[in-house]
Amino acid sequence: MIRRLLLVPALVLCVVLAESCTGCSNSGIIGQTDGGNSDGGDGGGGDGGNTTDGGNTIDTGPGDFRLDGGSGGSGTGVTYGPDGGLVLSSNDVNLHYAWIANSSAGTVSKFDTDTGNEVARYYSVIPIDGRGSPNGLVADSTGVVNSPSRTALDLAGNVWIANRAPGLQGSATKIANTLDQCRPLADGGYLTSRDLNGDGRIDTDPDAGEFVRPTNLSDPTQYDSCVLFSTPLGSAGGGGGAVKGRALAVSQGSVEGGSTDGLIWFGHHQDQTVYKLNATNGQPMPVAPDGGLTISLPAWGPYGAAVDSQQRLWLVAATQARLALVDTRTSTLIYGDIAPVVSTGAYGIAVDGRDRVWLASWQSGPTVSRYDHGPGLDAGAGGTWTQFNFSSARSQTGSVLGNTRGIACDDQNICWASGHQSSAGQVAQLIGFNGDDGGTYTFRLPDGGRADFIDATNTATDSITSIGVGLDRSNNIWVNNFGNLTGDAMRITRDGGSVLYTQPQLGNLYTYSDFTGYQLRHFTAPQGRFTRTFAGCGTGTIWGPISWSATLPPNTSVTLYVKVGNNPATLESTTQYGPFTASPANLQAAGVPARSYLQVLFVLSSSDRRNTPTLYSFSVSMSCPPLGG
Numbered sequence: 008m009i010r011r012l013l014l015v016p017a018l019v020l021c022v023v024l025a026e027s028c029t030g031c032s033n034s035g036i037i038g039q040t041d042g043g044n045s046d047g048g049d050g051g052g053g054d055g056g057n058t059t060d061g062g063n064t065i066d067t068g069p070g071d072f073r074l075d076g077g078s079g080g081s082g083t084g085v086t087y088g089p090d091g092g093l094v095l096s097s098n099d100v101n102l103h104y105a106w107i108a109n110s111s112a113g114t115v116s117k118f119d120t121d122t123g124n125e126v127a128r129y130y131s132v133i134p135i136d137g138r139g140s141p142n143g144l145v146a147d148s149t150g151v152v153n154s155p156s157r158t159a160l161d162l163a164g165n166v167w168i169a170n171r172a173p174g175l176q177g178s179a180t181k182i183a184n185t186l187d188q189c190r191p192l193a194d195g196g197y198l199t200s201r202d203l204n205g206d207g208r209i210d211t212d213p214d215a216g217e218f219v220r221p222t223n224l225s226d227p228t229q230y231d232s233c234v235l236f237s238t239p240l241g242s243a244g245g246g247g248g249a250v251k252g253r254a255l256a257v258s259q260g261s262v263e264g265g266s267t268d269g270l271i272w273f274g275h276h277q278d279q280t281v282y283k284l285n286a287t288n289g290q291p292m293p294v295a296p297d298g299g300l301t302i303s304l305p306a307w308g309p310y311g312a313a314v315d316s317q318q319r320l321w322l323v324a325a326t327q328a329r330l331a332l333v334d335t336r337t338s339t340l341i342y343g344d345i346a347p348v349v350s351t352g353a354y355g356i357a358v359d360g361r362d363r364v365w366l367a368s369w370q371s372g373p374t375v376s377r378y379d380h381g382p383g384l385d386a387g388a389g390g391t392w393t394q395f396n397f398s399s400a401r402s403q404t405g406s407v408l409g410n411t412r413g414i415a416c417d418d419q420n421i422c423w424a425s426g427h428q429s430s431a432g433q434v435a436q437l438i439g440f441n442g443d444d445g446g447t448y449t450f451r452l453p454d455g456g457r458a459d460f461i462d463a464t465n466t467a468t469d470s471i472t473s474i475g476v477g478l479d480r481s482n483n484i485w486v487n488n489f490g491n492l493t494g495d496a497m498r499i500t501r502d503g504g505s506v507l508y509t510q511p512q513l514g515n516l517y518t519y520s521d522f523t524g525y526q527l528r529h530f531t532a533p534q535g536r537f538t539r540t541f542a543g544c545g546t547g548t549i550w551g552p553i554s555w556s557a558t559l560p561p562n563t564s565v566t567l568y569v570k571v572g573n574n575p576a577t578l579e580s581t582t583q584y585g586p587f588t589a590s591p592a593n594l595q596a597a598g599v600p601a602r603s604y605l606q607v608l609f610v611l612s613s614s615d616r617r618n619t620p621t622l623y624s625f626s627v628s629m630s631c632p633p634l635g636g
Contacts, residue, residue, distance in 0.1 A: 072091070103119060108131065110156055121479075126201075128211070133237050144237050157253065159522070179284060241278045251275055272335065275301075281333065283335075315358040318531075332345065352370040354367050364378040375394070395445035401460075424437070437499050438459065451504075463499070477522045487517065487522075548632070551592065551595055552591040553587070567608070568586060584597050
């Protein structure tokens with residue numbers, strides 16, 4: 008039986024209500040200090056930090072910010088500046104998971120990139136959509152699978168799955184990254200996947216209790232609590248060769264549809280269309296003035312997708328290596344068929360820190376192609392194509408590089424490509440090269456030797472047929488291997504080229520996309536977030552205004568969003584108000600209702616990845632009703 012987890016919400020309590028509160032409109036709220044900031048801040052411990060000002064204002068400033076979920080709040084992608092304010096961190100976000108599809112098993116695995124362990128596994132569909140309505144989808148049950156492939160993280164760290172669904176209904180699925188985002192059961196617990204015995208692999212045997220396997224596939228309450236919903240998209244059926252979801256990417260977006268988690272772009276291969284999805288409920292959003300919900304490509308179906316820092320969505324056709332360009336800010340198809348210099352076919356697609364598009368070649372040996380469109384959208388379809396050839400490269404075993412297949416670029420201008428097939432058969436290889444001149448990255452091996460690339464082919468562990476490439480927070484490289492029967496994932500260290508294999512598992516790993524969120528956080532949408540929850544004086548607490556102090560160098564911003572509710576455990580699912588871009592934010596004018604709890608979210612953004620905003624302090628004011636009011 009799968010374990011039901013009971014989660015007691017960890018409230019971030021800034022203030023408490025005095026038991027002798029009388030009137031409470033301007034008095035009775037006590038500032039409660041918490042011993043100061045253990046991270047070296049200078050505002051806690053009763054020295055002026057975390058106190059009330061005038062009875063109904065809570066001040067948060069340098070030294071009061073906490074980024075670990077303590078009483079001062081929590082943050083991702085932010086760190087402390089020299090003066091104690093919040094700035095964007097160099098690592099952008101502290102996510103350390105790789106989400107890789109087990110295509111032939113209809114599941115998705117979550118790997119801890121620090122340890123290499125598989126920590127959870129989920130079915131790639133659930134029979135409810137983001138509005139709580141039945142959607143007609145079920146987990147694989149008759150040997151016909153939903154065949155997940157592309158995975159992509161949104162700005163909140165949750166993962167999205169594109170289901171290819173050959174012969175079935177294509178769909179996009181959202182899975183929560185953290186337990187507090189999952190769907191609680193009636194008793195407050197969670198039915199979810201866990202590595203209970205700590206062996207680094209999820210056992211799918213029902214008796215092991217590590218994988219949620221519904222006995223009634225049409226009952227969503229029997230599915231894993233962290234699989235939030237699935238959205239059916241496009242036409243269905245078409246036989247085993249008619250694949251649906253085959254491109255997936257996330258853009259920065261705005262607060263469209265009430266979400267700050269970005270916009271989800273889903274490419275339907277069979278229909279040759281692109282959808283824009285709301286990150287909160289997964290529903291298609293209009294992309295045309297007449298309310299149309301799809302962008303049509305002129306002659307081919309999208310196979311892969313990536314979004315650059317200018318919020319340009321790039322889509323690739325597999326067999327022709329042709330590109331399409333969509334402006335995500337206007338949902339407009341700019342160019343539908345950008346032809347390469349040579350038509351070599353392409354599988355993996357990625358963008359780098361200079362907004363250049365990279366394609367792995369798939370069919371033309373050890374080559375990759377780079378497309379530079381230049382800035383903006385008006386360069387025509389005649390950007391610059393460059394092809395790099397690595398036929399002279401040799402691995403630590405002396406082998407030559409096979410056809411390339413997956414590709415990703417890091418923040419040091421090194422791109423990485425997998426080699427998946429050579430004259431010797433299916434292979435598991437990884438090569439790195441300079442994004443400007445194609446110079447091969449040299450692996451300095453632990454034994455003192457050097458190699459142009461790493462050949463990790465291992466038929467005993469089924470480490471063959473390399474697919475997608477991703478990067479973790481330590482800039483180590485992850486490659487997923489399809490294998491003959493099982494497949495595995497492997498982590499290759501950037502410095503020494505050592506290989507850590509995950510345990511083989513049934514399902515044939517198969518993912519091309521930003522499956523660690525590295526590309527999103529480093530290139531597409533460099534931003535950080537700080538969240539803090541405040542307790543008021545009961546359901547009649549009136550919140551606001553909120554003031555803050557920040558410095559904004561060119562190309563940076565600090566934006567506030569708020570949520571209110573009477574149950575802190577359900578704040579995440581309540582209406583979000585904002586964006587508030589100027590201090591003070593008048594919450595009442597924005598229609599924020601009186602509630603017991605207030606959650607603030609400050610989003611720090613930089614569009615040039617060089618400058619960072621600084622959030623120095625903020626103040627939250629509240630008015631409390633009289634007792635009995």
